[in-house]
Amino acid sequence: MPLNAYLNFNGNTREVVLFYAEVFGLPEPVFSTFGSMPEEPAHPLPPAAKDLIMHAQLTIAGSALMFSDVFPGMPYQRGTNDFSLAYVSKDEAAIRDAFHKLMEGGEVRMELQEVPWSPCYGMVKDKYGIGWQLSLES
Numbered sequence: 001m002p003l004n005a006y007l008n009f010n011g012n013t014r015e016v017v018l019f020y021a022e023v024f025g026l027p028e029p030v031f032s033t034f035g036s037m038p039e040e041p042a043h044p045l046p047p048a049a050k051d052l053i054m055h056a057q058l059t060i061a062g063s064a065l066m067f068s069d070v071f072p073g074m075p076y077q078r079g080t081n082d083f084s085l086a087y088v089s090k091d092e093a094a095i096r097d098a099f100h101k102l103m104e105g106g107e108v109r110m111e112l113q114e115v116p117w118s119p120c121y122g123m124v125k126d127k128y129g130i131g132w133q134l135s136l137e138s
Contacts, residue, residue, distance in 0.1 A: 009128065011070075121136065
């Protein structure tokens with residue numbers, strides 16, 4: 001069974017998922033909102049939560065990446081250096097295209113370059129605070 005990354009955002013998950021779908025040339029994603037779930041009278045859903053994303057998933061290069069908005073009132077801290085996502089591909093054009101899209105509004109940590117393990121490797125923190133490593137598999 002695979003280990004999948006699950007990213008949480010503070011009310012902008014739909015925007016984030018649509019951005020990543022565009023970066024990696026994926027079809028329109030499916031979104032489940034908190035409001036789409038059956039209501040539980042004992043635990044009414046706050047109006048602020050109804051349109052928030054409860055779950056979305058993208059499959060990027062064969063790996064599932066899952067997303068959710070944090071529930072109103074839950075603590076949230078924007079992306080940190082604790083983790084990064086690695087996009088590894090045998091397609092150099094795809095690596096370069098994704099790198100340039102991810103760096104828009106973000107921060108380049110390491111320009112695309114040759115390193116001992118890859119002929120084309122770079123690091124970027126995107127506009128949502130998520131760190132990415134992009135590596136051409138040779």
